[in-house]
Amino acid sequence: MSKQATAQQKVLLYDPEKCTGCRYCEIACTFFHFNKIDFDKAHLHIVFDQNNGELEAIYCQHCDEPVCVASCPKEAIIKDKKTGLVKINTMKCIGCQTCTVSCPLSVPWFNKDYRISMKCDFCNGEPQCAKFCSPQAIRVARREEAWEFNKKNYP
């Protein structure tokens, strides 16, 4: 992808200051993908730090140069050239969990039922987590906006 296309790519953007920690995003995610509510099966997670009361989300950034793609031994993970989304081909995945180990956030997770790795697929362009987040703590934004946000909040 060119730099301009990367800057215009749609990604998820999380603002911990707006987040209430209700975990509705996780519920929406699992209900959309598995038709049931199971926090362990969510593609994103809200982490609560009990010591200082801070919240943080662990979710796929659909990186520009994804390490999961580079490390996959079966080339089951691809980065879509048009949309820039990183997706797992479930027919090719062998469940070795190399992607889980290599990802800095350990976003891909191992589904014990299907014996393959799974990760955020951006819900066919309309992420359910962003749709159901009432304070809009997690929302869809352009990557350039996310760059600016991160530069400001995580200097």
Place this chain on the structure above:
Amino acid sequence: MVNEQEIIQSMKQTLTTDVFEAESPKTRRVFIRIKPESLRKAVKALTQKYETRLITISAVDHGLDFEFLHHFHVGGNVVTFRSVKPKEDNTCDSIVDLVPAAYFIEREISDLFGAKFNNSPNPQPLILPKDWPDDKRPLRRPQEGNLPMQARASAESLISTSCVFPVSSFIEKKREEAGLPRNPPLAFTDEKALHEFQELMEDAGFTKRAGYDKEKKRLRYKVGE
């Protein structure tokens, strides 16, 4: 942004003869096979030159050797240093002082495989109980090569003397009938011929696959029952 060929070139320039082989089987994936004694040098060179993150360390027990794979994340690329150490040595250089994240991984490998890490700051067990016996490690395979028990003595004899079994009387008779001397000329009677034979065995990869120790002139594992 750095690409895989740049990393390979840079590592080859810095490590020169310490690199056996460097390859990139696919985009943004690099494997560098290095001498085990230059592992620390390689890690130092990589971490100083690029912004790196240690992904993990894997250990593979090949029976006669340990293979240690140090995986690094370098600007979107995954770079792996492969180093093979004989099991008789049973050690690997610790990189904790260079990459602190390796601390728990090294201790876990040490627990599961029984390999010791030189200069590890705290070589205490991490996941196994402290009184776990040294000789029973969960993922350690017996120190044995590929050959089945019945073939080991023959292979050892073949590599060291170029002779497997004595020629039977039937063969002797047949040789006589064919107008040949009763016994064939044996390679081990001639130093030069034996050397040539052993070189051929080595070129064919048989010496390595069978796990033959050239200095001790025997297999590196138990030959008999």
